[in-house]
Amino acid sequence: MSVRWGIAGPGRIAATVAAEFAHVPDAELVAVGSRSLERAREFAGRFGILQAHGSYAELFASDVDAIYLATPHGQHTDLALAAIEAGKAVLVEKSFTTSVADTEAVIRAGRERGVFVMEAMWTRFLPAIVRLRQMVADGELGEIRAVYGDLLAFREFEPADRLFNPALGGGAVLDLGVYVISFAQQFLGTPSLVHAVGGLYPNGVEGEAGILLGWDDGRYSTQAIGFTAPGPGRQVVAGTKGWVEVKPRFHRGEQLSVHLLGREPEELTLPRTGVGYCHELIHVGECLAAGLTESPVMPLDDTLAVQQVMAEVLSQLGR
Ligand SMILES: NC(=O)c1ccc[n+]([C@@H]2O[C@H](COP(=O)([O-])OP(=O)(O)OC[C@H]3O[C@@H](n4cnc5c(N)ncnc54)[C@H](OP(=O)(O)O)[C@@H]3O)[C@@H](O)[C@H]2O)c1
Incomplete structure (x- = not known):
């Protein structure tokens, strides 16, 4: 199974990670979302991404399987919750959120919706x-x-x-x-x-x-x-x-x-x-192929x- 990925937040780390998809078998980076269509288009053009979305809501409504959430950590919770509600697997950059209550809310939402959620602790x-x-x-x-x-x-x-x-x-x-x-x-x-x-x-x-x-x-x-x-x-x-x-x-x-x-x-x-x-991206693909909703290496309880x-x-x- 090839995982169709979308990137939310076309900033500094997103650019580094976008280039890493070249080393990930069974994955395609097909979409990017930004608060600005212009920024999404610029990023999509730079990395040969087919879909550029001018809002995060539009990205989450698209046909991707998984979201790599690369906004600042103060902007992780609401976007992770929205992606989960849309039924997407979510890889959330570190730090996962800015508070224990927010982390609990995202974990609860992921478990209730039955979708894969993981903190992007690449180390x-x-x-x-x-x-x-x-x-x-x-x-x-x-x-x-x-x-x-x-x-x-x-x-x-x-x-x-x-x-x-x-x-x-x-x-x-x-x-x-x-x-x-x-x-x-x-x-x-x-x-x-x-x-x-x-x-x-x-x-x-x-x-x-x-x-x-x-x-x-x-x-x-x-x-x-x-x-x-x-x-x-x-x-x-x-x-x-x-x-x-x-x-x-x-x-x-x-x-x-x-x-x-x-x-x-x-x-x-x-x-x-x-x-x-690429190593964390490959791991997410393996978890999804195995039907897992949590990573055994970076479990949500550890996060x-x-x-x-x-x-x-x-x-x-x-x-
Ligand atoms: N794993 C690692 O090695 C590593 C390294 C660096 C950073 N990170 C993590 O990645 C996340 C992003 O870091 P970064 O350095 O890439 O940040 P950045 O360059 O500032 O980019 C963040 C992106 O988030 C979007 N965004 C959405 N809402 C925002 C808001 N209210 N204010 C600012 N930007 C907003 C922006 O895109 P639009 O304005 O186009 O929507 C922006 O391009 C952080 O959680 C950080 O800890 C991880």
């Missing part, structure tokens, strides 16, 4: 991260006790940009924190303790945070995120039998440094195909758990 689908999860599942690292790292990315403060604009879901937690929390969550599960410190810009949006996650049996994750300083963007997964570094930048990682007790260290390179977004942690971090930062 989980990269070959290097898939290999690392397999190593952990096979017990090669023993029991995982800690996951620590950062996603620091310096950006000049520009209040109108979606990264800093509260109306568009701005702030370091929803843009960068989602990656590190989701990364730790896939190995350790959902934490019972969240501690966060960080600083706010003059418009009240957070620019940085240090985050400590804890589990009742003493396992932990420490993470640094922020736009205020550059940093490597690496992660370490540490278990009782060894540790693995996902080399920078981990969220698009290709290299694993594997250190097992009693063994020589090993460097593994597992390249992405294309820029790396909700990560959103709950982000809400707690934001509240502790005074947002």
Whole structure:
């Protein structure tokens, strides 16, 4: 079965992902929707897309099977709900929404309508991260006790940009924190303790945070995120039998440094195909072909758990 895709929101990431369809078998990018017909036509022309729609409602009423929702996170909820109501499978960019209540509403709608919904947490689908999860599942690292790292990315403060604009879901937690929390969550599960410190810009949006996650049996994750300083963007997964570094930048990682007790260290390179977004698109196609309404790799319960942690971090930062 070939999946007919439509892109909602012809912005920066949509352009990168549109080019990735060249690496996705059994998928066709056939439509794009925008608030402006002119912008939809320009994007469609750039990527050879047949249908250009001048409203999101028109896109959702079209004959596509699946929507890739690439608007700013403040504009995910209403559009995801509309796409679900139209019976479309939806791949929602990270962060899934800007609040726990909105995430619950989208998940509920998807489950009630019986359509496939997934957060576009592309890192989980990269070959290097898939290999690392397999190593952990096979017990090669023993029991995982800690996951620590950062996603620091310096950006000049520009209040109108979606990264800093509260109306568009701005702030370091929803843009960068989602990656590190989701990364730790896939190995350790959902934490019972969240501690966060960080600083706010003059418009009240957070620019940085240090985050400590804890589990009742003493396992932990420490993470640094922020736009205020550059940093490597690496992660370490540490278990009782060894540790693995996902080399920078981990969220698009290709290299694993594997250190097992009693063994020589090993460097593994597992390249992405294309820029790396094709892996999540291929996964969605496989889920749809199998008749699944949720991904076993990025389940909606994980998305909700990560959103709950982000809400707690934001509240502790005074947002
Ligand atoms: N997975 C990744 O690596 C990755 C990387 C970057 C971004 N993202 C995620 O992708 C999403 C979009 O990010 P982006 O950087 O691509 O944003 P962007 O360049 O600002 O594009 C967003 C698009 O959304 C549409 N939109 C709809 N309602 C809007 C509104 N009220 N205000 C502004 N735009 C609106 C706009 O298209 P029209 O005006 O034509 O409707 C715009 O082109 C975010 O959730 C972000 O976290 C993911």
